[in-house]
Structure formats: structure tokens, C-alpha cells
Amino acid sequence: MIRDITIGQYYPAKSILHRLDPRVKIVCTLLFLISLFLQKSVLGYVIAAVFLFGVIRLSRVPFQYIVKGLKPIIMLLMITVLFNLFLTRGGAVLFHKWIFTITELGLSTAVFMAIRLTFLIIGSSLMTFTTTPNSLTDGIEKLLYPLNKIRVPVHEIAMMMSIALRFIPILLEETDKIMKAQIARGADLESGNIIQKAKAMIPILVPLFVSAFRRANDLAMAMESRCYRGGDGRTKMKPLVYKGRDRMAYLVTVVYVIAVFAIGRYVPFHIWIF
Amino acid sequence: MGIIQTEKLTFEYAKHDEEGNVIGMNRAIDEVTLDIDPGSFVAILGHNGSGKSTLAKHINAILVPTEGTMWVNGRDTKDPMELWNVRQSAGMVFQNPDNQIIGTVVEEDVGFGPENLGVPTEDIWKRVEDSLKAVGMIEYRSHSPNKLSGGQKQRVAIAGVIAMHPKCIVLDEPTAMLDPNGRKEVLRTVQELREKEKVTVILITHYMEEVIDADHVFVMDEGHVVMEGTPREIFGCVDELKKYRLDVPQVTMLADELKKRGLDIPNGILRTEELVEALCQLKQNT
Numbered sequence: 001m002i003r004d005i006t007i008g009q010y011y012p013a014k015s016i017l018h019r020l021d022p023r024v025k026i027v028c029t030l031l032f033l034i035s036l037f038l039q040k041s042v043l044g045y046v047i048a049a050v051f052l053f054g055v056i057r058l059s060r061v062p063f064q065y066i067v068k069g070l071k072p073i074i075m076l077l078m079i080t081v082l083f084n085l086f087l088t089r090g091g092a093v094l095f096h097k098w099i100f101t102i103t104e105l106g107l108s109t110a111v112f113m114a115i116r117l118t119f120l121i122i123g124s125s126l127m128t129f130t131t132t133p134n135s136l137t138d139g140i141e142k143l144l145y146p147l148n149k150i151r152v153p154v155h156e157i158a159m160m161m162s163i164a165l166r167f168i169p170i171l172l173e174e175t176d177k178i179m180k181a182q183i184a185r186g187a188d189l190e191s192g193n194i195i196q197k198a199k200a201m202i203p204i205l206v207p208l209f210v211s212a213f214r215r216a217n218d219l220a221m222a223m224e225s226r227c228y229r230g231g232d233g234r235t236k237m238k239p240l241v242y243k244g245r246d247r248m249a250y251l252v253t254v255v256y257v258i259a260v261f262a263i264g265r266y267v268p269f270h271i272w273i274f
Numbered sequence: 275m276g277i278i279q280t281e282k283l284t285f286e287y288a289k290h291d292e293e294g295n296v297i298g299m300n301r302a303i304d305e306v307t308l309d310i311d312p313g314s315f316v317a318i319l320g321h322n323g324s325g326k327s328t329l330a331k332h333i334n335a336i337l338v339p340t341e342g343t344m345w346v347n348g349r350d351t352k353d354p355m356e357l358w359n360v361r362q363s364a365g366m367v368f369q370n371p372d373n374q375i376i377g378t379v380v381e382e383d384v385g386f387g388p389e390n391l392g393v394p395t396e397d398i399w400k401r402v403e404d405s406l407k408a409v410g411m412i413e414y415r416s417h418s419p420n421k422l423s424g425g426q427k428q429r430v431a432i433a434g435v436i437a438m439h440p441k442c443i444v445l446d447e448p449t450a451m452l453d454p455n456g457r458k459e460v461l462r463t464v465q466e467l468r469e470k471e472k473v474t475v476i477l478i479t480h481y482m483e484e485v486i487d488a489d490h491v492f493v494m495d496e497g498h499v500v501m502e503g504t505p506r507e508i509f510g511c512v513d514e515l516k517k518y519r520l521d522v523p524q525v526t527m528l529a530d531e532l533k534k535r536g537l538d539i540p541n542g543i544l545r546t547e548e549l550v551e552a553l554c555q556l557k558q559n560t
Binding site: 010012132133134162163165166169170215218219221222223224225226227228229233234235236237238239 | 372
């Protein structure tokens with residue numbers, strides 16, 4: 001079950017999205033996320049959905065694969081929805097029993113929140129599906145490069161991120177192994193209340209941490225033996241250069257953002273008072 | 275002067291008790307002097323804790339000698355100015371295939387070394403392509419290393435080292451964590467490289483079968499080089515090898531036992547065919 005987590009994983013395929021410059025994908029994802037949170041019209045969400053769907057089709061990542069990535073956040077989504085549903089007050093009361101009250105505003109906020117979060121996860125995981133962690137960190141490194149002037153170790157941060165991403169599947173696999181090993185020795189991970197369950201995690205976390213440190217040590221040695229000495233004097237195998245398709249992608253995203261805002265502002269198409 | 279030369283190389287580290295106090299010094303390597311010719315295939319054999327891996331880490335200047343000197347390609351590994359030259363001329367492949375792959379795509383990992391060396395972009399691509407071809411992994415260039423088998427991962431690691439154009443490759447128990455198929459795969463790759471690329475290969479292992487093709491074998495025990503010679507010479511001394519807790523290949527063992535029982539068989543038989551030959555000869559003569 002633990003290996004099913006697909007968030008943050010790269011999905012190899014040959015699509016225009018995979019070939020885009022990582023900087024474009026980062027900036028456009030950010031723009032998309034901002035567009036989700038700064039507009040409130042139904043039509044705006046319809047446009048966002050169409051845009052997102054188009055991008056998914058372009059990426060050639062199977063739809064089921066993306067949906068699978070949503071699984072781990074369902075709990076979070078439910079909690080957010082429930083809180084918004086019952087705790088936001090405003091507008092006409094639709095439902096009232098004991099301490100539970102659902103208002104018009106509560107309902108609309110809950111629905112929008114659910115849509116927003118789902119789009120947010122899909123949008124950002126599309127970025128990681130189509131960008132190898134290395135090029136992602138290359139993109140971040142290049143985007144944050146100006147910070148180098150105020151002594152932020154940009155290259156080192158980027159390198160740390162890319163290594164962390166590389167080790168996620170390895171450590172997950174290891175967690176699985178340790179869990180099985182401890183279960184084989186009679187560890188009980190399933191029963192008991194939440195505190196007992198948390199305590200049962202200790203025999204899994206301790207070996208996991210020990211092995212993670214050992215791996216880190218090995219990896220550091222392997223990197224050093226391959227002449228790694230930080231960002232200075234390093235060349236790039238895949239240097240980032242904007243191409244025509246990258247400018248095109250910027251243009252499409254900017255047009256989308258303007259469209260969403262314009263419609264939110266000028267087209268009076270509100271189902272809920274919001 | 276050889277590509278790798280040591281002069282009374284000694285390495286000590288402090289032993290700690292549970293509170294972290296120093297309770298004594300441990301000599302992992304004790305006055306080792308050796309000389310390795312360019313282009314040769316050298317194997318270093320030894321049981322766990324014999325100091326063979328520590329020696330390997332000296333070749334790459336991950337460790338520096340406490341006493342004595344190590345020269346790689348004529349450069350003293352103790353000299354901080356030469357550190358990167360040393361590491362470039364002696365590439366290292368480690369035991370655990372997972373913990374030495376940095377990139378998330380095979381070709382990016384192979385490119386990691388050249389990137390660090392500051393090689394221009396077009397050259398990096400050429401180097402990556404050439405080294406992936408050399409280890410026969412070119413069709414996996416855009417795969418994720420997580421999906422490869424252990425043997426394939428080790429071949430990628432070897433490609434990553436070759437892409438730095440080293441003079442010599444040190445393989446520190448590269449097959450210890452692999453299944454028999456992966457082991458064969460890696461050894462075949464190493465053999466081919468030696469023939470094609472003419473690099474010096476230093477193989478550190480405790481599997482005797484792997485050193486049969488070596489030009490020269492060193493046997494280490496407790497930090498000393500205790501035996502030295504061609505595989506045939508080394509495997510001729512079955513009893514001495516056993517003293518150092520090393521297993522000889524089965525066929526060598528059989529030949530040795532037969533010899534002890536009075537059969538006239540030459541010393542240091544390494545392959546099954548050789549034993550068959552020797553036995554047939556024996557039969558014809560009688």
C-alpha cells in the first residue's frame with residue numbers, strides 16, 4: 001500500500017509537456033495555483049477544469065495514474081470539506097440539527113474548497129509527473145539564482161532536494177521491508193488505540209533512520225569520489241535554454257490566467273452568492 | 275613507476291567505547307607497500323576486516339594515510355591540491371548499488387561525474403553515450419535507476435565512473451549484494467572494459483572465483499599483504515589460503531585433495547577444463 005503513493009514521482013513519457021523547460025513548468029504551475037485561489041466564479045472553475053484537462057491530455061500521463069495520486073490526501077480533503085461545511089456561517093440556513101448547521105455559504109465554500117484542493121494537487125503533481133526531479137531542481141536553482149548574491153546556498157539546496165526525491169522510493173521500499181520484518185517477529189502494528197499504534201511505529205522508525213543515515217554516508221562518499229565539490233565550476237549536462245515551445249507555454253498560461261480573471265470580474269454568472 | 279604505488283601505507287583509527295571515549299587505536303592497514311602496473315587487472319582478496327576496503331578508499335583519497343604515502347598516477351593523495359586530480363584518475367565503484375546512484379535517470383547519473391569536472395555540455399553527452407555503450411546499458415538511458423536490477427545498477431555505476439575518463443577503476447566488492455546472474459553480468463562488463471578501454475582495474479572481493487582472470491592477486495589479512503602473485507601461484511597454496519579464512523574455487527580444492535592422495539596433478543588448477551585435461555593426461559600415461 002505504501003508504494004502506491006505517486007505524488008512527487010516522475011512518470012516517463014514522451015510528450016510536449018515533458019520536453020518543456022522546467023522553469024516554465026514551475027512558473028506556470030504557480031500561476032495556475034494562484035488563479036485557483038484568487039477567483040471565485042463558477043465559470044472560472046469551468047475554465048480551470050478545461051485548462052487542466054487539456055494539460056493532462058497533453059502530458060500523456062494516464063488519468064488513473066493521476067487519480068491514484070489523490071488517494072493519500074483524501075483524508076485531508078474530507079476534513080477540510082467537513083470543517084468548511086459546518087463551521088462557515090452565512091446566507092440562508094439549509095440544514096439545522098442539534099449543533100450542526102449548514103448554510104449556503106458553508107456549502108459553497110466546502111464545494112469550492114474541495115475543487116480547489118483537488119485541482120491544486122493535480123496541477124502540482126502534473127508538474128512532478130512530467131519533470132524529472134533533476135531538471136526540476138535545475139529549474140528551481142536557476143529561478144532562485146539571484147538569491148545567491150545574498151549568500152543563499154542555492155545550488156546546495158537544489159541538490160539536497162533532488163537527492164531527497166531520488167531516495168523517496170528507496171526509503172519507502174525499505175519501510176515496507178522493515179515493517180514485514182517486525183511483523184514476522186510478532187510486532188503488532190494493527191490493533192490498539194492511536195497511542196499504542198504510534199508506539200508500535202518506533203521499532204519501524206528507528207531502523208529506518210539508522211539505515212537512512214548509513215545511506216546518506218555512503219552517498220556522500222560516492223558523490224565525493226566522483227569529484228562533487230559544490231556548485232562552483234560545475235557544468236550542466238542539460239543546460240536550460242528557452243525555446244519556442246517554452247514561450248508558447250508561457251503565452252498560453254498567461255492567456256488562461258487573464259481569461260479566468262476577466263470572466264470572474266466581468267461575467268455575472270454566479271450560481272451561489274459568494 | 276606504476277599507476278598506483280604505496281610506500282609503507284598505514285592507516286589507524288581510534289576505537290571508541292559507548293560513551294565516545296577513545297580506548298585505543300586500531301590499525302586497519304599496516305605498512306603496505308605495493309605497486310600496480312598501468313593497464314593490469316589486479317585483485318585484492320581478503321576476509322571481512324582484512325583492510326581491503328580501507329585500502330580501496332585510500333586509492334580514491336576518501337581516506338588519507340596516517341603514515342606512509344600513496345601515489346595515484348604519480349600524485350600524492352595527501353596533497354590537497356591534487357585531491358581532485360586523484361579522484362578523477364581513480365574512479366570508484368562501491369558495494370551498494372542503490373547508495374551510489376545520484377541521478378534519477380540513468381543518463382543524468384552517468385553525467386554527474388563529468389558535470390563535476392566542468393566538462394563542456396556537448397562533451398558530456400558524448401561521454402555519457404560512449405560509457406553507456408561500453409557497459410551495454412545504452413537502451414536504458416532514459417530509465418529510472420529504481421526499476422533496474424542490481425547488476426544493471428552496478429553497470430550504470432561503472433558507466434558513471436568511466437564517463438570521467440579515469441586511468442584506473444577501483445571496484446570495492448561490486449558483486450557482494452548481487453545475485454549470481456548480476457555478478458556474472460558485472461564481471462563480464464569489467465572484463466570487456468579492460469580489453470576495450472585499457473584501464474587499470476582493481477577488484478576488491480572475497481569471492482575467489484572472480485579473481486581467476488586477474489594478472490596479479492594480493493591477499494590481505496589483518497592489514498597486511500600476506501600473499502602476492504598470479505592467481506595460479508596463489509591458488510597453488512590451498513592450505514595457506516584456508517589459514518586466512520578464504521575459500522578456494524571448488525575445482526582447485528578438488529585438485530588439491532586429489533594431489534594430496536598421490537595423484538600427479540599440476541599445482542594451481544583454476545578451471546574445470548584444466549582439471550579434466552590433467553586427469554585425462556594422467557589416464558593416458560598409466
